[in-house]
Amino acid sequence: MGYPTAPKWIASWLLALALPCTAYAADPDQDAAKNAPKDPYSDARAIVADLQRIVTPNGVQETFKAPIGGIDQWVSVRGKDRAHPLLLFVHGGPASPSMPVAWTFQRPWEDYYTVVNWDQRGAGKTYLANPPDQVAPTIRIDRYVDDTIDLIELLGKRYGKRKVVLVGHSWGSIVALKAALKRPDLIHAYVGIGQVISVPENERLSYEYALRMAREHNNQEAIRDLQALAPYPGPEPLTRERIIRERNWAQLYSGLTAYRTQSDYYYDAPKLSPEYTAADRAAIDQGNQLTLGRILQEWSRVDFTPVRNVPFPVFMHMGRYDQTTPSAPTARWITAVKAPVKRGIWFEHSAHLSPMEEPGRTLVSLVEDVLPVVKGDAADTKAGNR
Known part of the structure; x- marks a missing residue:
């Protein structure tokens, strides 16, 4: 049993930060494009685009470039009613954007929220x-x-809103939780999906799981490879190569998607995204190459364990089978932390991709757990009435 083949695993080494991404060929030059065969996904993208169109009178559907942090960054905003609360989804990575995969799960959210996806610096459209x-x-x-x-x-x-519901996924859960702690006045509630609490502990748990499963399946190749990594993560700085090898086996045994050895549905979803061109898709991998090595050592030291009080409601969506960012540290943290409102929600049939794996349960939590907190927050006044 060998390693999964590239390019779909080109960024899997940093899955505790985020999600892997599929490599795509760049757009051909203009002359070649004239003679190229028709894009086999163009008709499907048109259907998705038509289905996704916001047609309600007070709806919003716009994708725009904005100056953020000294550079241009791309933002997508969608919702059935501008009066609804804003929900900002902070994607994984640091360069695995949610914009090209959101069409697979987000549309029902738009009945209740105005949903914002954002290509972070070095990611997707923002990379370009x-x-x-x-x-x-x-x-x-x-x-x-x-x-x-x-x-x-x-x-x-x-949009005339004082606060947002802030949702962080994987790597994005590091960024989003830190942002919420720094500026709680801007946050209705925080939702962590595949939440990172302690990177060193996550790495240890993921490794122990992979080795245990390899032994249960008598996978001698995996056993040899994992034992060669010991001690893992160990006292030395983590390297790209060591993380690649560990992730390879943890994800083979359903650590990314529950009950599956591969997650092609995720990797291939950008091909049908109306938001993304071929050049945008190619930029996903280019962004990974730009960002991953530069963030590795800082990421490897992240630890929210000492945080014992948060001044905003907090909800954790925890995949029972998640071995990318294992849920046990998150479950302990949400039990111990003090917050105005808190809840840990188990997704019994999910690993790391619960919005895709259990979209119905995700929606129910956003509506039944989070939305009442937002409606009870009197601070969500019009920006003009501050």
Whole structure:
């Protein structure tokens, strides 16, 4: 049993930060494009685009480029009614954007929220909008945190809302939780999906799971490879190569998607996204190459364990089978932390991709758990009435 083949695993080494992404060929030059065969997905994208159109009188559907943190960054905003609360989804990565996969699960959210997806610095459309050598020196966690705060304030002015529901997924859960702690006045509630609490503990648990499953399945190749990594993560700085090898086996045994050894539905979803061109899709991998190595050592030290009090409602969506960002540390943290409202919600048939794996349960939580908190927050006044 060998390693999954590239390119779909090109970024899997950093899945505790985020989700892997599929590599795509760049757009051909203009002359070649004239003679190229028709894109086999273009008709399907048109159908998805038609289905996704917001047609309600007070709805919003716009994708725009905005100055955030000193560079141009791309934002997508969708919802059936502008009066609904804003929900900002902070994607994984640091360069695995949610914009091209959101069509698979987001549409029902738009009945209750105005949903914002944002290609972070170095990700997708934003990667293409800025010279990489200008962005590279800024790849730091605190810069992403400040970008998040800048975007929330921009959204408030644009849509007349004082606060947002902040949702962080995987790597995005580091950025979003730090932003919420830094500026709780901007947050109705925080929702963590595949939440990172302690990177060192997550790495240890994921490794132990992979080795245990390899032994249960008598997978000698996996056993040898994992034992060669011991001690893992160990006292030395983590490297890209070591993380790739560990993730390979943890995800083979359903650590990314419950009950599956592969997650092609996720990797292939951008091909049908109306939001993304071929060049945008190719930029996903280019962004990974720009950002991952630059953030690795800082990421490997992240630990929210000492945080014992949060001044905002907090909800954790925890995949029972998640071995990418294992849920046990999150379950302990949400039990111990003090918050105005808190709840840990188990997704019994999910690993790391619960919005895709259990979209109905995700929607129910956003409506039944989170929305009442938002409606009870008197601070959500019009920005003009502050």
